[in-house]
Amino acid sequence: MPSRFLLRPRWTCLGKGRIDENVVVLIEGERIADVLRDPSGIDAPVIDLPGHLVLPGLINIHTHAGPGPIARGIAEDLPMATGGAFYTALTKLWKIAYTERFRNELRAIVRWDVYGMLRTGTTTIVNQSSVDLEGFLSAVDELGARTYTCLTLPLSIEHRLGYIKDGVAARDDVSGIDDQDAELKLHETFFARYDGSASGRIRMMLAPASAHTVPPSVLRQVRQMANELHCPISTHLCQAPNELNETQAKYGKTPVGVLLEAGLLGPDLLCAHATYVAEEDIPVLRDSGTFVGHCASRKSKEAVISPFQRFVDAGVPVALGTDSFQCDLVEEMKDAAVLGKIAVRTLDRPSATQVLEAATSVGARYLSRSDLGHIQPGATADLIAVNLTRVHNSPVIEPLRSAVYYSYGSDVDFVTIGGKILVQDGRSTTLDEVTLANQARAACERIWEEAERQGAIPRSPLDKD
Numbered sequence: 001m002p003s004r005f006l007l008r009p010r011w012t013c014l015g016k017g018r019i020d021e022n023v024v025v026l027i028e029g030e031r032i033a034d035v036l037r038d039p040s041g042i043d044a045p046v047i048d049l050p051g052h053l054v055l056p057g058l059i060n061i062h063t064h065a066g067p068g069p070i071a072r073g074i075a076e077d078l079p080m081a082t083g084g085a086f087y088t089a090l091t092k093l094w095k096i097a098y099t100e101r102f103r104n105e106l107r108a109i110v111r112w113d114v115y116g117m118l119r120t121g122t123t124t125i126v127n128q129s130s131v132d133l134e135g136f137l138s139a140v141d142e143l144g145a146r147t148y149t150c151l152t153l154p155l156s157i158e159h160r161l162g163y164i165k166d167g168v169a170a171r172d173d174v175s176g177i178d179d180q181d182a183e184l185k186l187h188e189t190f191f192a193r194y195d196g197s198a199s200g201r202i203r204m205m206l207a208p209a210s211a212h213t214v215p216p217s218v219l220r221q222v223r224q225m226a227n228e229l230h231c232p233i234s235t236h237l238c239q240a241p242n243e244l245n246e247t248q249a250k251y252g253k254t255p256v257g258v259l260l261e262a263g264l265l266g267p268d269l270l271c272a273h274a275t276y277v278a279e280e281d282i283p284v285l286r287d288s289g290t291f292v293g294h295c296a297s298r299k300s301k302e303a304v305i306s307p308f309q310r311f312v313d314a315g316v317p318v319a320l321g322t323d324s325f326q327c328d329l330v331e332e333m334k335d336a337a338v339l340g341k342i343a344v345r346t347l348d349r350p351s352a353t354q355v356l357e358a359a360t361s362v363g364a365r366y367l368s369r370s371d372l373g374h375i376q377p378g379a380t381a382d383l384i385a386v387n388l389t390r391v392h393n394s395p396v397i398e399p400l401r402s403a404v405y406y407s408y409g410s411d412v413d414f415v416t417i418g419g420k421i422l423v424q425d426g427r428s429t430t431l432d433e434v435t436l437a438n439q440a441r442a443a444c445e446r447i448w449e450e451a452e453r454q455g456a457i458p459r460s461p462l463d464k465d
Contacts (some may be wrong), residue, residue, distance in 0.1 A: 001421055001429070002045050004028045007069055007414075009049035011399040013056070015361070015374050017353030019399050025054065027381045030418040036375050045423075048343040049414060051389035055124025056373050057146075057382030057417065058329045059363030062234065062272040062293035062321030064152075065117075065127050065136055066207045069098050070444055072325055075301075080169075082303040084091060085240040086171040087324070088162045092456035097447045098131040101452040105443035107135040112440030116327035119411020119428065123251040123382040123417045124363070124372060126270075127320065128152045128207045130233060137194055137202060144422050144430065146201045146382065147234060148367060151186060153208045153218070154180045160209045161247075162242075169242070172293055173213075180218045182337070184225065201418065203231070208264075211255035212246035219262035226268060231344045232367060233264065234293070237271035240302075244276060256281035258270040265290045270366050272321060275299055275306040286315045291366045294358065295337035298323035308340040308358075309349050319363040320355065328409035333359050336403055385414035444448070 007025040014020055014035070026034040026042060039046070067090075075089045097106055108420045114313070117125055127149040129136050133211075140147045156159065161172030172189060175183075187206060195204040206229075208214040208222050226233050238255050248353035256277060259265050267289035274292045277285070285292070292311050299306040311318050322332050333355040340350040364373030371380040386403045388396045393406040403411075415423035422429055451457050 003419065004044045006039050006044050006046045007049060007054060007383070007385075008039070008046055008052040009052045010388075011053040012354070012375060013053065013400060014376070017351075017356070017400060019053070025375065025383070027383075027416070032375060032377055032381050032383075035220075035375060037138045047414070050384045051194070052376065052387055052413065053384040053403050054383055054385045055121075055403070056360040056375055057384055057415070058121045058359045059124040059319065059367070059373060060128070060321055060329050061120040061126050061270060061291075061319035061363045061366065062115055062295060062323055063117070063125060063127055063212055063327075065125065065131065065139070066106060066115045066250060067094050067097070067130070068324040068327065069109050069113055069116075069440060070094065070129045070447060074457060078458055079460065080302075085242070086298070086302050087456045088171075091157055091161050091163045091453045092454070093447075096129070096451050096454065096456055098157070101136070102443075102450075103132060103241065103445055105446055107139070108439040108443040110136050110437055111139040111143070112147055113327060114143055115428070115431070115433070115436055116144050117322075117329070118415060118417075119412070119423060119433075120328045120330060121384045121386070121412040121415065122327075122329050123384065123415065124148070124367070126205070126234065126363070126367075130155065130157055130394070133190065137197075139200060141198045144201075144417055147421045148203045148205045150190065150205050150207050151183075153183055153187075153206075153214060153222070155183055160213050161311065171242070175213075177215050177217060177427055180214060181221070182445055184218060184221055187225065188229075191231070195229075195231075197394065199418070204229075205232045205234060207234045210239075210243060211258040212243045213249070216251070216258060216262045219264050223263045232320065232353060234270045234272065235259070235264070237274045237292075238276040239273035239299075242277055252280055254281055257285055260284055267291070267366075268368070270319065271322070273306055274298065274311070275304060277307070280327050282311065282314045282316060285311075289318070291362070292316055293321045294336055295317050295321045295323040296339050297326050297332055300335065301325075302337060305339045305343045307343065307443075308336055309344045309346075312350070312354065316403065317362050317365065318358050318384045319366055320359040327361055330407055330409040330412065331404070333404050334383055352401045355404060379417040381416055383414075383416050384412050387411045387413045438444060
């Protein structure tokens with residue numbers, strides 16, 4: 001694999017929606033050495049990408065690798081209340097998958113999920129694991145991805161997600177302050193062991209689950225630890241109405257108010273979803289520099305549209321994530337743009353340029369990575385190429401709109417992370433995709449078999465039709 005090569009696509013996105021035609025990108029080692037029109041005189045192999053648009057590698061700002069493939073297609077048609085937390089019906093299934101008995105199966109599924117993100121254009125994965133962080137890190141190291149990651153606090157998924165009881169969503173505080181204090185200390189061990197490993201591709205962060213599941217005293221400790229370790233923080237904010245009810249009952253505050261009082265807000269904090277943030281709390285997020293992680297497709301399954309343009313117009317930076325279930329950030333851009341237009345009832349916002357920036361440069365800003373999210377000399381060579389010659393996305397007059405509105409992650413034919421080519425001609429350069437898929441399928445089937453035995457797979461009345 002060459003350490004110095006030229007990319008020659010039809011189009012290259014150079015930021016702010018600017019598309020240049022017939023420029024060449026010179027990559028040397030881990031960096032972009034130059035972007036030029038005339039490569040004559042440069043002694044380096046050329047990778048031709050005719051009909052392709054080269055973009056910065058996508059940054060999946062909020063995801064949970066592993067649980068998605070286990071649960072895809074199970075809860076989508078359940079008769080839950082509009083806005084009801086989509087995941088509560090899946091807690092029992094995931095608890096089975098997370099047991100030591102199925103550790104090898106979970107690792108096979110996590111590898112498949114990480115590969116799915118990489119294969120569809122994500123080069124940086126901001127991941128929160130519920131269990132077996134080592135398994136996720138092993139997959140990232142093996143597959144060549146870039147990540148910011150940690151275990152979610154608290155570790156108990158019943159405490160974080162709740163469950164279905166007599167057809168109604170419920171949640172109990174089963175993880176106390178002492179439990180969470182002890183779990184938080186684990187993060188220091190993970191930092192010492194893994195931060196900066198895999199040639200710097202693995203970085204650690206902190207992830208308190210939410211304002212209603214993590215006590216203010218623990219949130220304050222998270223802030224102190226993040227300041228000491230100089231790492232980003234990620235949390236869930238206002239993703240379901242019950243969160244607002246709980247913080248009001250416990251603390252007499254909105255979730256944003258709880259985070260503000262705990263000192264957690266700031267430019268190193270990303271709040272995933274923010275679906276039900278009160279209007280008066282939006283300036284609080286803006287003034288603190290806090291980021292919002294927008295996960296359009298996941299929330300749409302709850303029959304709601306999370307705000308995108310409302311935050312952007314207010315000056316709150318918005319980045320894109322897939323959350324669970326979906327691994328395709330190209331499709332997520334389309335969902336963010338189309339559903340976002342419905343939310344504000346305008347045709348021109350959010351635009352293709354806005355959602356691309358949300359999937360690249362905005363996420364890079366949150367991570368304090370000035371070397372990611374753009375194509376220019378000196379930047380890290382995390383790049384992807386979208387094939388715009390397919391029947392569903394061609395002919396092309398506006399390449400960026402064709403990529404956002406008419407393309408999918410499966411149209412990503414080329415991926416390089418840190419100058420290492422991981423996908424070329426639509427195929428992995430490092431592993432056998434069929435073998436990986438078969439391992440994940442077999443692993444899921446073993447978990448599903450046990451879940452069926454325990455009655456842990458919910459059924460929709462529609463399944464009987």
